[in-house]
Amino acid sequence: MSSLYVIDAGSSVHHAVSCDCLAHRFGNAGDRPVRARVYPTDLTDAQWGQIRLLIPVPGWMGGRGGRPEGFCHREMIDAVLYLVDNGIKWRAMPTDFPAWDAVYRFFGRWRDGGGLQVLHDRVRRACREEAGRGAEPSAGVIDAQSLRAAATVGADRRGFDAAKKVAGTKRHIVTDTLGLLLAVLFTPAGLHDRDGALPLLTRMRRTCLRISHLWADGGYAGRLVDCLAEQLRLHLEIVKRTGTAPGFQVLPRRWVVERTLAWISCCRRCVRDYERRTDTAEAMTFWAMLKTMIRRLGLPAAPLTPGGTTPAPARPASPAAPAA
Numbered sequence: 001m002s003s004l005y006v007i008d009a010g011s012s013v014h015h016a017v018s019c020d021c022l023a024h025r026f027g028n029a030g031d032r033p034v035r036a037r038v039y040p041t042d043l044t045d046a047q048w049g050q051i052r053l054l055i056p057v058p059g060w061m062g063g064r065g066g067r068p069e070g071f072c073h074r075e076m077i078d079a080v081l082y083l084v085d086n087g088i089k090w091r092a093m094p095t096d097f098p099a100w101d102a103v104y105r106f107f108g109r110w111r112d113g114g115g116l117q118v119l120h121d122r123v124r125r126a127c128r129e130e131a132g133r134g135a136e137p138s139a140g141v142i143d144a145q146s147l148r149a150a151a152t153v154g155a156d157r158r159g160f161d162a163a164k165k166v167a168g169t170k171r172h173i174v175t176d177t178l179g180l181l182l183a184v185l186f187t188p189a190g191l192h193d194r195d196g197a198l199p200l201l202t203r204m205r206r207t208c209l210r211i212s213h214l215w216a217d218g219g220y221a222g223r224l225v226d227c228l229a230e231q232l233r234l235h236l237e238i239v240k241r242t243g244t245a246p247g248f249q250v251l252p253r254r255w256v257v258e259r260t261l262a263w264i265s266c267c268r269r270c271v272r273d274y275e276r277r278t279d280t281a282e283a284m285t286f287w288a289m290l291k292t293m294i295r296r297l298g299l300p301a302a303p304l305t306p307g308g309t310t311p312a313p314a315r316p317a318s319p320a321a322p323a324a
Helices: 045-051 073-086 100-113 115-130 193-205 223-231 254-265 278-297
Strands: 139-148 159-161 166-176 181-188 213-216 235-238
Touching: 045 115, 045 278, 073 100, 073 278, 100 115, 100 278, 115 181, 115 278, 139 193, 139 254, 166 193, 166 254, 166 278, 181 193, 181 278, 193 223, 223 235, 254 278
Parallel strands: 139 213, 213 235
Antiparallel strands: 139 166, 159 166, 166 181
16 A cells, blocks of 8 residues: 555554545545544554455445535544444544544434445445355344433433333344344333334345345244244244253354344443444444454454554563562
């Protein structure tokens, strides 16, 4: 990658080599230096090389209006991944990223314009092909997770899950057999898993046409099985826990979606529901899964030195304390 700027070795960490994203090549981002990648959530060169061609073409390039972007796509993705993984407030964005309101506008454009969904689905297909599977799944697993709601969540989105004793919202997800996210839906926590399944799977069916078989726990048994077969042509198989074996059990297929919920919960912004809008909460879930999938595609993420792409040297061990 050719550099557009002469980098002084003693300059600030904000200065690094140029980028090959669309905003730099065709937009207005070429007049500013690229931020150095120093955080664990930053994309490595290998990871960026895997996803840069999967990023959807922005509207201003496709003749749909809008001003050419002035901020690097790679920087913006790094900023959103930092926020989702660390659970910070928008206004607490570190100063080496673009201004928080610029990052929020980027987040909102991709949420409202469908860019996030397109990128997520393309990365998921690439992960499946890398694992030796077909690009489109034919089976999935469904489950739900109750989340405590912060004070920013409105009363219209809140509920109480009597079974889990949780007041807040519920995250309904469906994954493929690798645990990769297919669709997500947020509802009040008081809504039964079975009642949230139909709108969730209707949303999934719009993009995943090959799926014909689903696995779920006993909470989805009953009239939902026949309803899905009639309306969406989906066969729902209930995987029940055997009553003879005591303690924890790893149940066939069900563990896949439980692991995905654990992956999502590793991002602090997704541990609780902090969002005022439902679509923002769903977008945060997709960003959390993007972080997991991108790491599958590229090399393991590692902090980079301010001027290049080599891992930062390890700090020398501190001298042992003298004996008392």
